[in-house]
Each structure stands twice: as C-alpha cells, then as structure tokens.
Amino acid sequence: MKTDTLFKRAYNDALELISRLRQGDILPSENALAAGLRVSRTTVRKVIATLDEQGIVSGAGRHRIISRLVGPASRFPDAETVPAAVQGEKQCMEWMLRGDARAGSLINELELARQFGVATTVIREFLNSFQRFGLIERRPSGGWVLQGFTMSFALELFEIREMFELRSAHAFVDLPGTSPLWEQLQALRREHVALLEEVDARFHDFSDLDSRFHRLVNAAAPNRFIDGFYDIITLIFHYHYQWNKQNERERNEVALREHITYIDALLSRYPSVIELACRTHLASARTTLVRSISN
Numbered sequence: 001m002k003t004d005t006l007f008k009r010a011y012n013d014a015l016e017l018i019s020r021l022r023q024g025d026i027l028p029s030e031n032a033l034a035a036g037l038r039v040s041r042t043t044v045r046k047v048i049a050t051l052d053e054q055g056i057v058s059g060a061g062r063h064r065i066i067s068r069l070v071g072p073a074s075r076f077p078d079a080e081t082v083p084a085a086v087q088g089e090k091q092c093m094e095w096m097l098r099g100d101a102r103a104g105s106l107i108n109e110l111e112l113a114r115q116f117g118v119a120t121t122v123i124r125e126f127l128n129s130f131q132r133f134g135l136i137e138r139r140p141s142g143g144w145v146l147q148g149f150t151m152s153f154a155l156e157l158f159e160i161r162e163m164f165e166l167r168s169a170h171a172f173v174d175l176p177g178t179s180p181l182w183e184q185l186q187a188l189r190r191e192h193v194a195l196l197e198e199v200d201a202r203f204h205d206f207s208d209l210d211s212r213f214h215r216l217v218n219a220a221a222p223n224r225f226i227d228g229f230y231d232i233i234t235l236i237f238h239y240h241y242q243w244n245k246q247n248e249r250e251r252n253e254v255a256l257r258e259h260i261t262y263i264d265a266l267l268s269r270y271p272s273v274i275e276l277a278c279r280t281h282l283a284s285a286r287t288t289l290v291r292s293i294s295n
Helices: 002-019 030-037 041-053 084-098 109-116 120-131 151-174 180-197 199-218 224-242 248-268 271-294
Strands: 136-138 144-146
Touching: 002 030, 002 041, 030 041, 084 109, 084 120, 109 120, 120 136, 151 199, 151 224, 151 271, 180 199, 180 248, 199 248, 248 271
Parallel strands: none
Antiparallel strands: 136 144
C-alpha cells in the first residue's frame, strides 16, 4: 500500500510537471524526474511506463517526448496519494477540533481506529507523539486522557514557531522562480479567497488551510526539528484555542485576511513587506492564544 501510494503521488506530480510543457517537448531524464518528484528511479520507471501506456509520452531513453497533454481527470484522487497513517493522524486532529475534545477528555484508541477505518497502531503512534510532551497521558488501567496546556508551555513553543517561521518567510525571497513552492502558494491563495467568500458556512475549514499554509512557509527553509514539532504547534496554536468558541467565525475571518496579506507579501519578494506581514500575523495569533488559555 505504501509503495502504491508513493507511486500515485509521483504520477500526479509528473502530470503536473507535464502540464507546464508543450506537446512534442522532451521528457526530463530519469535522474531529473527522480530528483524533481522526490522518489527513487524505480518509482520513476513505473511512472514513465504508466505514462507510456496512457499514450501521454512516447519514445525511449533520452528521446521520450510528450505525445499529448492531459487534464485533471487523469490524476489519481488525492485520497489515494496520502498514506493511511497520515490520513488517520489528520482525522485525529479533526476529531479534537470538531468533537470539542477538552482537557480531561478520555480517548479510546480502538473506537477511534474503527471510526476512521485505520489500524489501532496508527492511532497509538499518533497519541504517543503527544505523550512525550505531556499533552496526552496514558492511564494505567488503559486508554488515554487529554491533558491541559499551561501558559508557559504554549508561550515557549510560540517562541520556537516565531523564530523559525520568520526565518522561513525571508527564505522565500531567495527561492528560484522555478520552485514549485510559488505555484503552491498561488494555489493556497485561491483557496483562502474561496473560503473567505463562504466563511459563514465553512469557517471550521480554516484549521486545515491554516496548517497547510504555515507548513508551506516553513518548507522554504526545511528543518527536520521544526517539522517534527509542527503537529504539536498545530494542536496548540489552532486546535487548542478553537475550544474557546466565542467569536470563532470572526477570529477565523481575521486570520484568513491576514494570511492573504501575508501571501501577497511573499509573492512581492520584498523583505521588509514580508517581515511586517509575518510579524503582524504571528502577533495576532499570539494574542488569540493568550486570551484563549487565560479564559
């Protein structure tokens, strides 16, 4: 399943790459595709073979060319390109938000596994990742308890977030024009605008968009340690303060507008504009967090 998921993601990414070429253009080499798609040459060969079967490319070796262009319908569904473990973790995070899980809530890993259609090991690994920070505690008699968050814990983590995100935001300026992050940023902007237009009915959907946007910003300056912390950061800086339902829609609308300003600053490539937008948004997030935990 893991290999199949990886192949489908790589295939979709290959179609995205091909969409930027013209019919008759030469397909990049296997080495170039492996690097661009972030997969092995074995997976690349499987992708190329499938493209050939579909008549999208033709030829052999270094003389493969784009035979025809394809539309979105040729892609695998997004759900099939995400590993089951990742889907399960995302569903757990959504459950914490939508289910109003609060400090002291009991968590039954077997029930969650059945609810989300994943193995109990997926749920257990997800819960274990929070246990080491003291955010979730395993009971001696079995089961888990969601712990509360202290103000000092949240603010210490905020300092890490602010430091890394500001660094990453500035790193966007130096990205080459060919970097896929620019296209992803434009796509996220369109998602923000679409959500803003339907914010009354869809304000809960901001949580996923918020996480994906900040992960994209940090992708400009990858760091394995901040990547590992990001689930914790997401839980505290978004899911936790959503438990305070007062003015939730209004808060999400303000954050959406700040994100759009932030995205436009990144697209401008002006360091001073980027820093102002980044600091403004993070200051607003900090104020919301402090007010939420205080309440």
